[in-house]
Amino acid sequence: MDAVVAACREALARPGPAIVLTGAGVSAESGVPTFRGAEGYWTIGAQEYHPEELATLVAFSQMPWEVWAWYLYRRGVCRAAAPNAGHAALVRWDAALPDRFALVTQNVDGLHRRAGSPDARLHEIHGDIDLMRCARDCTPARDPIPTAVPAIPRGGAVPEAIRAELRCPRCGAMARPHVLWFDESYDEPRYHLDTVSRLAAGAALVVIVGTSAQTSLPWHVVALAARNGAAIVDINVEPNPFGDIAARSAGAIRAPAGEVLPELVDRLA
Numbered sequence: 212m213d214a215v216v217a218a219c220r221e222a223l224a225r226p227g228p229a230i231v232l233t234g235a236g237v238s239a240e241s242g243v244p245t246f247r248g249a250e251g252y253w254t255i256g257a258q259e260y261h262p263e264e265l266a267t268l269v270a271f272s273q274m275p276w277e278v279w280a281w282y283l284y285r286r287g288v289c290r291a292a293a294p295n296a297g298h299a300a301l302v303r304w305d306a307a308l309p310d311r312f313a314l315v316t317q318n319v320d321g322l323h324r325r326a327g328s329p330d331a332r333l334h335e336i337h338g339d340i341d342l343m344r345c346a347r348d349c350t351p352a353r354d355p356i357p358t359a360v361p362a363i364p365r366g367g368a369v370p371e372a373i374r375a376e377l378r379c380p381r382c383g384a385m386a387r388p389h390v391l392w393f394d395e396s397y398d399e400p401r402y403h404l405d406t407v408s409r410l411a412a413g414a415a416l417v418v419i420v421g422t423s424a425q426t427s428l429p430w431h432v433v434a435l436a437a438r439n440g441a442a443i444v445d446i447n448v449e450p451n452p453f454g455d456i457a458a459r460s461a462g463a464i465r466a467p468a469g470e471v472l473p474e475l476v477d478r479l480a
């Protein structure tokens with residue numbers, strides 16, 4: 212920890228954004244399953260269906276209510292969870308570095324926002340499980356999923372009465388979950404592609420927390436930042452490809468985010 216704190220301090224002495232890039236691991240201690248862990252959504256899911264089958268636009272066009280049932284089940288899991296000490300520490304760090312802090316998250320669970328991370332500096336690059344948008348794209352606008360829409364039990368179906376709630380409030384077409392699917396691409400209006408790329412290109416520091424490095428925009432962020440000479444830190448309970456990059460930069464810490472982040476932030480802030 213000492214070496215990582217010293218490297219972060221040195222990096223923060225240089226100009227440029229301080230980016231924290233999070234994945235499912237930061238919410239694991241809140242009881243939200245990760246994707247590829249032993250109890251992960253994609254690991255468990257494999258028995259009934261392949262993730263590619265469900266988390267895709269193709270699946271939504273063929274079986275929209277099965278896809279909705281899956282996301283309303285996951286939304287229930289996320290809403291039943293509470294932010295942990297890791298989320299809270301990042302809110303404190305943001306408050307200590309308001310002019311240069313940026314939180315880039317792959318998580319759709321909403322826990323960073325519920326912990327108090329301000330929207331202005333929170334970039335949800337895979338969407339938000341509490342939001343829906345028009346499946347016909349009549350507008351890129353997002354709407355909260357109506358509170359009348361309950362959690363669906365695992366393997367359950369979306370009741371007829373609830374299906375009427377999942378409609379675009381503007382054109383009346385079916386709505387879809389506001390999440391990025393495997394057969395879709397990042398863009399700026401929905402997933403902050405240009406904004407996070409710009410932040411990364413000028414970054415002084417990138418602290419990566421709880422991701423297995425399996426999606427492309429996080430790689431782009433880390434590559435752009437490293438090219439700019441940013442210090443790279445990795446916090447994860449397991450080795451992962453970003454850990455190798457961090458080991459050649461500011462270091463990797465193999466411990467739970469909920470334990471590491473409070474101490475790191477307290478020592479830096």
Ligand code: APR
Nearest residue numbers: 234235236239245246247317421422423447448449467468
């Ligand atoms: N503290 C730190 N790291 C942890 C913890 C913890 N308490 N618990 C688990 N981890 C780590 C795991 O070791 C793993 O490397 O978190 C990582 C979780 O990896 P994934 O399950 O693959 O989740 P993530 O990397 O966020 O997935 C990225 O892939 O499926 C898509 O859209 C989905 O946003 C998701 C993206």
